[in-house]
Amino acid sequence: MFSIGEFARLGLVSVRMLRHYDAIGLLRPAHVDPVSGYRSYQAEQLARLHRIVAIKDLGFTLEQVRTILDEQVGTEELHGMVRLRRAELEARISADLARLRSVEARLRTIETEGHMRTAEVVLKKVPRVRVAQLAARAASYEPEDIGPVLVPLFDELCRRxxxxxxxxxxxxxxxxxxxEDGSVMAHACLPVNVRPGAYDFDVVDLPAIETAATIIHRGSMDAAWSTFQVLAHWIEEHGYRSRALAREISLHVPCDIDAWVTELQIEVIPC
Structure with a gap:
């Protein structure tokens, strides 16, 4: 048997944690000396300790850990729980990184106010284009809502x-x-040279834009606020009004999102 200190070192936990697990009946010592009160543990108890720590680190309360252990959840089920938790954490990290990029872009916009790059805006006609298209609803036009909807749409459209x-x-x-409820229908489109037919995607013609204010944005679309602000200044200064949300043309989409190149196109009319 091992003393509580030895068992804690072998299990990579603290003695205090083992005492707490004992107090709540989650992991009892194999033996407690009736005179000294010293706790002793067996090597086979490490398996239960590892399960406790693993399940707790998945975000479950200790009471929930007890229930899971009492129901004798198997190793394969534990692996499934780990995979699910990993997916949740990755999604949360991705959302937090997107939010951070958005905040950084807004801060850069604040820093560059009064130095807008309006000379980079080009007014032009955008021709009609035939596209294959998939659509889905996003909760809002905020980047953190658009990205998780649009990226899978493009992946699925490519597959189809x-x-x-x-x-x-x-x-x-x-x-x-x-x-009207504030949500947005996001459309992922890829140009094609086919007629509408019996496909599992729509084939439609995006109408031409007679007058579009356009600008090139470099980097993640999560950080496009400053570029949109440049467009807004140009539209106001030149006596136009915008008629719709921007089209985004993905000119260059490498693995490094900071190297993305996107043309923003906003339909405008004279005031």
């Missing part, structure tokens, strides 16, 4: 186009329709 043997004929296009 490949399965249908339809070639992609140009850069990806995202466009949005604002709903």
């Amino acid at each position: 186009l490949e399965a249908a043997c339809v070639r992609i004929a140009g850069p990806g296009i995202a466009h949005y329709l604002q709903e």
Whole structure:
């Protein structure tokens, strides 16, 4: 047997934690000396200790840990719980990173106020384009709501186009329709040279934009606030009004999102 100190070292936990687990009946010592009160543990108890720590680190309360252990959850089920928790943590980390990029972009915008790059805005006509399209609803137009919807849409659209043997004929296009409840219908589009048919995606013609104020944004779309502000200043200064949410043309989409190149197109009309 091992003393509580030895067992704690072998289990990579603290003596205080073992005493707490004993107090709440989660992990009792194999033996307690009736005179000294010293606790002793057996090597086989490490298996239960590891399960306790693993399940607790998944975010469960100690009471929930007790219930799970009492129900004798198997190793495969524990692996499934770990995989689920990993996916949740990765999603949370991704959302936090997106939020951080957005905050940093807003701070950069504040720092550069009064030095807007309005000379980079180009006014042009955008031609009609035929696209394959999938759409889904996002809770809002905020980047943290758009990204988790739009990225899987593009992945799924690429998969369906490949399965249908339809070639992609140009850069990806995202466009949005604002709903009355504040949500947004996000559309993932890829140019194609096919007629509408019996596909598991829509084939539609995006209408031409007679007059579009356009600008190139470099980096993640989570940090596009400063570029949109440049567009807003240009539109106001030149006597235009915007008519819709921007189209986003993905000109360059490498693995490094900080190297993305996206053209923003906003339909405008004279005031």
